[in-house]
Amino acid sequence: MSPAAGRDGVGLYCPAKINLRLRVGPTRTDLGGRHRLDTIYSAVGIWDRVELRPTEPGSGFRLSLEGEQLGDLNRRDADPHANLAVKALLAMAQATGHEPDVAIHIVKRIPVGAGLAGGSADAAGTMLGLNRLWNLGMAAADLDRIAASLGADLPFCLHGGLSRGTGFGQILEPLNPDGLQAQRLSRAGLTGHLLIGAYESQLSTAQVYKAFDLIGPGPHDLNDLQETACTLHPRSRQALDLARRAGIGPAFVSGSGPSVVVMAPRPEQTIALIKLWREQNAVDRIIEADSPVLPRMAPLRVTHG
Numbered sequence: 001m002s003p004a005a006g007r008d009g010v011g012l013y014c015p016a017k018i019n020l021r022l023r024v025g026p027t028r029t030d031l032g033g034r035h036r037l038d039t040i041y042s043a044v045g046i047w048d049r050v051e052l053r054p055t056e057p058g059s060g061f062r063l064s065l066e067g068e069q070l071g072d073l074n075r076r077d078a079d080p081h082a083n084l085a086v087k088a089l090l091a092m093a094q095a096t097g098h099e100p101d102v103a104i105h106i107v108k109r110i111p112v113g114a115g116l117a118g119g120s121a122d123a124a125g126t127m128l129g130l131n132r133l134w135n136l137g138m139a140a141a142d143l144d145r146i147a148a149s150l151g152a153d154l155p156f157c158l159h160g161g162l163s164r165g166t167g168f169g170q171i172l173e174p175l176n177p178d179g180l181q182a183q184r185l186s187r188a189g190l191t192g193h194l195l196i197g198a199y200e201s202q203l204s205t206a207q208v209y210k211a212f213d214l215i216g217p218g219p220h221d222l223n224d225l226q227e228t229a230c231t232l233h234p235r236s237r238q239a240l241d242l243a244r245r246a247g248i249g250p251a252f253v254s255g256s257g258p259s260v261v262v263m264a265p266r267p268e269q270t271i272a273l274i275k276l277w278r279e280q281n282a283v284d285r286i287i288e289a290d291s292p293v294l295p296r297m298a299p300l301r302v303t304h305g
């Protein structure tokens with residue numbers, strides 16, 4: 001490792017994701033027992049910041065977190081090895097033969113366990129950052145392969161933007177912003193400004209899929225996950241109903257929930273919906289953002305001593 005690389009750090013802004021469409025099929029052995037998905041991912045401008053700094057050789061990794069809403073990451077007994085960013089570091093170290101001597105600091109703004117892929121965003125940011133920090137020059141296909149071994153949303157989080165995902169979500173078909181499909185999504189009001197209704201309670205992705213399996217895939221090969229998420233978390237349904245009854249939308253659950261997304265509200269609709277949601281206590285937090293966006297790398301100031 002060069003002396004400069006020994007000191008320099010890397011900072012990344014890692015966006016959340018929403019699913020503009022999320023159709024789920026049965027589990028399949030050829031997908032490693034995971035559910036077949038057909039989804040449209042869109043990266044959203046709610047940003048976690050991931051900072052990577054080399055630690056003393058042989059001293060291993062360190063993890064620190066900051067943020068107002070750290071959810072279950074804040075638990076005293078939280079195991080750092082369970083953090084997806086650490087899993088990404090260890091997977092990259094193993095794949096490249098580097099020692100995982102890196103301090104990871106995460107400034108968390110993406111709500112945790114919210115269906116917004118915050119963990120995957122941090123892990124993807126860690127992988128992109130290590131590619132720079134360790135001067136790996138790893139090809140996108142190699143990064144994608146490691147990402148897919150860590151989580152279904154992770155390959156998309158490496159790229160951001162707008163993409164169709166099939167397989168278990170890891171086979172990506174990027175949608176060019178000038179292309180026909182992206183323009184169709186834009187005309188349907190599914191890109192641009194949006195409101196997210198978020199909750200203090202988390203919904204575990206595994207729990208939602210389990211409930212989905214109990215209900216069964218139904219008459220169609222691919223079904224929507226929204227109904228299951230709303231059954232497990234009725235306030236999400238309430239928030240969606242309020243938006244729809246006020247004629248504001250499209251409105252849908254993000255991923256496996258419980259967060260709800262309301263697209264492209266005009267300024268007066270935004271104000272009306274925020275008022276409605278607050279009056280009826282339908283959400284705990286309201287976040288405004290734009291989509292689609294790309295992950296961003298930012299140089300980290302070198303600190304000596």
Ligand code: ATP
Pocket residue numbers: 072073082083084085106111112113114115116117118119120122123153202203205255256257
């Ligand atoms: P999914 O990508 O499965 O839809 P999600 O968006 O619903 O996930 P996350 O915010 O990624 O939810 O958190 C899911 C679980 O992952 C949480 O219970 C949390 O403890 C764990 N986790 C591990 N690492 C992280 C991380 N860096 N940020 C957030 N959650 C993490």
